[in-house]
Amino acid sequence: MSESFTKGMARNIYYGGSVFFLLMLLALTFHTTKEMPKRDHRENITESVERGKMLWEVNNCVGCHSLIGEGAYFAPELGNVYVRRGGEAGFKAFFKGWMNAQPLNIPGRRQMPNFHLNDQEIDDLAEFLKFTAEMDVNGWPPNDEG
Amino acid sequence: MNTLKYQSQAVAKPYFIFAMILFVGQILFGLIMGLQYVVGDFLAGAIPFNVARMVHTNLLIVWLLFGFMGAAYYLVPEEAETELYSPKLAIILFWVFAAAGVLTILGYLLVPYSTLADLTFNELLPTMGREFLEQPTITKIGIVIVALGFLFNLGMTILKGRKTAINMVLLTGLIGLAVFFLFAFYNPANIALDKYFWWFVVHLWVEGVWELIMGAILAYVLIKVTGVDREVIEKWLYVIIAMALITGLLGTGHHFYWLATPEYWQWIGSIFSALEPLPFFAMVLYAFNMVNRRRREHPNKAATLWALGTAVMAFLGAGVWGFLHTLAPVNYYTHGSQITAAHGHMAFYGAYAMIVMTIISYAMPKLRGIGEANCNRAQVVEMWGFWLMTVAMVFITLFLTGAGVLQVWLQRLPENGEALSFMATQDKLTIFYWLREIAGVVFLLGLFAYLASFWVKEKQA
Numbered sequence: 065m066s067e068s069f070t071k072g073m074a075r076n077i078y079y080g081g082s083v084f085f086l087l088m089l090l091a092l093t094f095h096t097t098k099e100m101p102k103r104d105h106r107e108n109i110t111e112s113v114e115r116g117k118m119l120w121e122v123n124n125c126v127g128c129h130s131l132i133g134e135g136a137y138f139a140p141e142l143g144n145v146y147v148r149r150g151g152e153a154g155f156k157a158f159f160k161g162w163m164n165a166q167p168l169n170i171p172g173r174r175q176m177p178n179f180h181l182n183d184q185e186i187d188d189l190a191e192f193l194k195f196t197a198e199m200d201v202n203g204w205p206p207n208d209e210g
Numbered sequence: 211m212n213t214l215k216y217q218s219q220a221v222a223k224p225y226f227i228f229a230m231i232l233f234v235g236q237i238l239f240g241l242i243m244g245l246q247y248v249v250g251d252f253l254a255g256a257i258p259f260n261v262a263r264m265v266h267t268n269l270l271i272v273w274l275l276f277g278f279m280g281a282a283y284y285l286v287p288e289e290a291e292t293e294l295y296s297p298k299l300a301i302i303l304f305w306v307f308a309a310a311g312v313l314t315i316l317g318y319l320l321v322p323y324s325t326l327a328d329l330t331f332n333e334l335l336p337t338m339g340r341e342f343l344e345q346p347t348i349t350k351i352g353i354v355i356v357a358l359g360f361l362f363n364l365g366m367t368i369l370k371g372r373k374t375a376i377n378m379v380l381l382t383g384l385i386g387l388a389v390f391f392l393f394a395f396y397n398p399a400n401i402a403l404d405k406y407f408w409w410f411v412v413h414l415w416v417e418g419v420w421e422l423i424m425g426a427i428l429a430y431v432l433i434k435v436t437g438v439d440r441e442v443i444e445k446w447l448y449v450i451i452a453m454a455l456i457t458g459l460l461g462t463g464h465h466f467y468w469l470a471t472p473e474y475w476q477w478i479g480s481i482f483s484a485l486e487p488l489p490f491f492a493m494v495l496y497a498f499n500m501v502n503r504r505r506r507e508h509p510n511k512a513a514t515l516w517a518l519g520t521a522v523m524a525f526l527g528a529g530v531w532g533f534l535h536t537l538a539p540v541n542y543y544t545h546g547s548q549i550t551a552a553h554g555h556m557a558f559y560g561a562y563a564m565i566v567m568t569i570i571s572y573a574m575p576k577l578r579g580i581g582e583a584n585c586n587r588a589q590v591v592e593m594w595g596f597w598l599m600t601v602a603m604v605f606i607t608l609f610l611t612g613a614g615v616l617q618v619w620l621q622r623l624p625e626n627g628e629a630l631s632f633m634a635t636q637d638k639l640t641i642f643y644w645l646r647e648i649a650g651v652v653f654l655l656g657l658f659a660y661l662a663s664f665w666v667k668e669k670q671a
Contacts, residue, residue, distance in 0.1 A: 069445070070445070071375070071441055071444055071445040071448065074445045074446075074448035074449050074452065075375070075448045077448070077449070077452045078448045078449075078451055078452035078455070081452045081455065081456040082452065082455035082456065082459070085455060085456050085459040085460055086455075086459055088459070088460060089459045089460055089462060092460075092463075092474075092475075092478070093406075095472070096406070096466070096471050096472055096475075097403070097406075099471070099472050100402060100403065100406075100470050100471065103402070103470040103471070104400060104401075104402035104403070104470035106400050106402075109399055109400060113399070114399045117399060117401060117404075118333075118336060120339065121327075121336065121338055121339025121340065121397075122323065122324045122327040122328075122332060122336075122338060122339055123323060123324050123339070124260045124261075124264065124323040124338075124339050124344060125260075125339075126339065126340065126341050127258075127259065127260025127261070127263050127264055127323075127341075127344070128258075128259050128260045128263075130546040131401070132405070132468055132469065132546075133468060133545040133546030134341060134405065134546060135341050135546070136259070136260070136263055136341070137546060137547065137548060137550070137551055138243075138246070138247065138259050138260075138263070139259075139632070140631070140632035140633065141546060141632065167254070169251075170251075171251060172249060172250055172251060173250045173251065174246065174247075174250030174251070174254075174259070174633075174636075175250055175251045175254035175258075177254075177258050179324070192401075195401070196401055199401075199402055199470045200470060201468045201469055201470055202467060202468055202469075202471075202473060202476070203468075203542075204467070204468035204542060204545065205545075205622070206542060206543060206622050206623070207622070207624065207625060207626045207629045208626050208629075209621050209622075209626075209629045209630065209631050209632060209635075210632060
């Protein structure tokens with residue numbers, strides 16, 4: 065093998081293979097982005113959802129929580145927290161109470177800071193979490209606990 | 211004593227030193243976080259977990275980048291057989307990058323994150339607050355400028371010099387690193403699209419172009435320490451990185467299982483990412499084979515140990531621990547659990563932290579004018595550092611894996627109503643987190659031993 069298989073052949077496999085599979089990734093990405101509107105329900109992105117996403121980002125929520133499995137694993141998954149904590153009927157009331165009760169100051173317990181959000185901001189963040197929970201993500205997580 | 215072939219290689223030295231300083235910071239913040247996992251309110255007011263984590267992961271990324279840059283400045287001139295195009299530019303960029311890095315970390319630590327976002331005008335081009343891409347937009351722009359200057363400097367050097375496979379692969383990897391980082395500036399309001407293209411930075415870095423960088427550095431060190439024919443080493447370098455990209459590019463699909471994306475990704479992602487261990491396994495065979503076929507006895511035994519170690523640990527961390535949870539039906543239960551954390555720790559240490567320490571181990575004695583290798587006593591201490599850190603990382607990974615398996619068992623597998631909540635589950639994992647923290651302390655001791663080896667001298671007779 066080492067005699068007949070030359071460096072030039074190896075180089076060609078490298079260049080040819082990577083270009084081919086990069087193009088495959090791009091083609092599949094093109095197809096995926098065409099399909100995604102059916103699943104992410106982007107028609108539901110209101111200004112409130114947009115503001116909520118911005119609040120999610122500038123408070124670095126992903127530094128403790130995960131969102132659909134990505135982020136930190138220090139605090140609960142929030143991609144489906146809307147479902148877990150009451151849904152349409154009860155989530156917003158729960159969420160407002162929760163945010164305002166922080167920090168809980170229970171000795172030894174992991175502590176969430178208070179981010180001093182006003183009512184409008186808490187509502188925007190809730191809308192963002194509702195939007196995330198309503199995306200079709202192929203049935204993940206396995207149960208409501210996230 | 212001057213032991214450099216090309217004087218401009220000396221610019222690598224501050225890059226390596228600064229990388230090691232940041233490495234210490236990374237581990238200290240890792241220990242703070244590890245403690246917060248079990249003593250939840252430890253430093254909760256001063257350094258909330260999210261801040262410690264940002265510092266921990268960002269320091270890692272930045273010190274690896276410093277290490278890659280130092281490696282490039284060291285090996286490109288020697289491979290190209292010419293002086294670096296502009297040593298002055300390399301030094302200026304060092305200070306720019308170091309200042310930007312320090313200011314960013316201080317920003318994380320000294321003001322609330324939302325204040326940092328305001329101060330740096332995040333609203334003009336919002337890019338902050340996404341995992342690993344927490345840097346203020348202005349820092350990200352700085353990174354792009356530093357990367358462009360760096361690539362210009364290397365490109366001009368290679369253009370006027372010899373174009374070896376190692377140089378071309380390294381340069382391709384570094385260009386890919388810069389190009390894919392540009393996706394960090396794309397942050398649409400649609401969280402699904404945001405996440406999809408976020409992976410173009412994160413995955414295509416660590417499971418794509420960074421493997422080219424790792425492969426090139428490893429090949430360079432293997433040529434130097436074994437004296438095996440360049441043709442042979444470069445041929446296998448091409449084979450390995452070809453496998454890495456052929457599997458890794460569509461392997462991106464293992465991040466698209468649960469993301470408002472078509473189901474076909476569960477097949478494509480599973481098949482291609484199941485093959486991702488192959489290049490790492492090939493790297494193990496290759497490293498051991500070359501060392502066994504060595505034509506010289508290089509006095510730097512420590513560098514050889516690092517080169518073999520990085521291949522083995524990258525295979526275990528990235529290959530085996532990646533495979534553990536990459537198949538879609540498995541990932542359905544393990545996604546975003548402590549198993550992910552276990553994999554992340556060993557993969558980053560094995561593939562990237564260790565490759566940087568490999569090149570530092572090889573290059574530092576020359577950069578410091580000591581010669582081909584440090585004295586025997588220093589190498590023994592360095593190897594203590596190697597074994598303490600590596601064994602500690604194996605245990606960190608095993609404890610986190612234990613925690614992850616139990617977490618999946620309690621929280622993910624049962625039906626609604628029977629599954630434990632996240633926080634209730636975490637309480638059950640305490641013993642694993644304590645053991646992980648102890649292993650983390652051992653890792654820190656290993657790091658101290660490693661750093662101490664730079665000051666160890668031969669006993670005066």
